[in-house]
Amino acid sequence: MDVTELAAAYFDAIRTRDAERLRSLFARDAVLSSGGVTHVGRDAITEWYATQAFLIEPEPSLGPFIVDGDRLAVEIDLHTSIGQMAVCDVFETKNGEIERLAIYGTPRLES
Secondary structure, X not given: OOHHHXXXXXXXXXXXXXXXXXXXXXXXXXXXXXXXXXXXXXHHHXXXXXXXXXXXXXXXXXXXXXXXXXXXXXXXXXEEOOEEEEEEEEEEXXXXXXXXXXXXXXXXXXX
């Protein structure tokens, strides 16, 4: 899978809250950073999604994918059970797997 296909599969798994599908997309020693916390290894990442991330019922609306080789960034308007968030996901991939995912986010401020 190329980086665009991986990101699309990732967001499909997020929408369906399919932790095992997510697990299959990450490299064995992948790193995920979100909210100042880092998770290392596909098992730890899968556990984080299943026991924490999915609890806020994430529903992402994606901006365009910005691709640079095996890296991809996307801005996301994320609706959750705790409110709207502005998020940016940055993927680094290798050999058809997600090697690193950095998730940057902040609550959406009303203007």
